[in-house]
Amino acid sequence: GTICVGGGVQGFLWNNGFQPLPCLDRPYDQGGPSRINDAGTSVGACRHDSGVIWKPVAWFGTAPIDLTTMIPANPNLQIDLAIDISNANVIVTRAQTLPEFDYRVAVLVPTVPSQGDTDCNAVINTLDLLNVISRWGPCNGCIEDLNGDHSVNILDLLLVIANWTF
Numbered sequence: 188g189t190i191c192v193g194g195g196v197q198g199f200l201w202n203n204g205f206q207p208l209p210c211l212d213r214p215y216d217q218g219g220p221s222r223i224n225d226a227g228t229s230v231g232a233c234r235h236d237s238g239v240i241w242k243p244v245a246w247f248g249t250a251p252i253d254l255t256t257m258i259p260a261n262p263n264l265q266i267d268l269a270i271d272i273s274n275a276n277v278i279v280t281r282a283q284t285l286p287e288f289d290y291r292v293a294v295l296v297p298t299v300p301s302q303g304d305t306d307c308n309a310v311i312n313t314l315d316l317l318n319v320i321s322r323w324g325p326c327n328g329c330i331e332d333l334n335g336d337h338s339v340n341i342l343d344l345l346l347v348i349a350n351w352t353f
Contacts, residue, residue, distance in 0.1 A: 220246055222271045230269035230278055243269035243280050248328040257307055266293050303350035305331050311352045319343050
């Protein structure tokens with residue numbers, strides 16, 4: 188597929204027709220993808236309504252994922268743009284050091300989470316349980332669908348409980 192960005196406001200994935208790729212919820216609801224890999228995973232950024240702040244985003248299918256939620260918090264480093272993605276889902280981002288605001292390259296390498304780890308923090312706990320409950324119902328490719336049956340349900344909840352770490 189090829190990514191086209193429509194006027195810098197809405198991203199589109201070309202796959203037998205245009206399919207809009209939504210950005211994050213308001214206020215980060217403008218922007219779109221800039222790169223795509225062979226599996227159809229794309230990366231880009233969503234802009235805050237103010238036009239000043241950007242968040243790096245990956246689209247797995249059509250679901251946007253804020254990449255800042257997928258890395259450990261670091262008060263001295265902030266990623267703000269997803270630049271490229273490889274076929275192995277390695278994501279190259281731009282990061283700023285704080286408070287100097289020097290730019291750096293940050294590479295995000297995917298890890299396989301433990302079954303039940305919905306927030307990729309290597310711990311299965313109350314947050315994962317709440318993530319599964321809050322995403323309850325049909326979904327296509329969402330991380331909370333732990334058994335891959337395209338629905339977040341009691342089976343996924345049981346997987347969280349069975350793999351509980353603390």
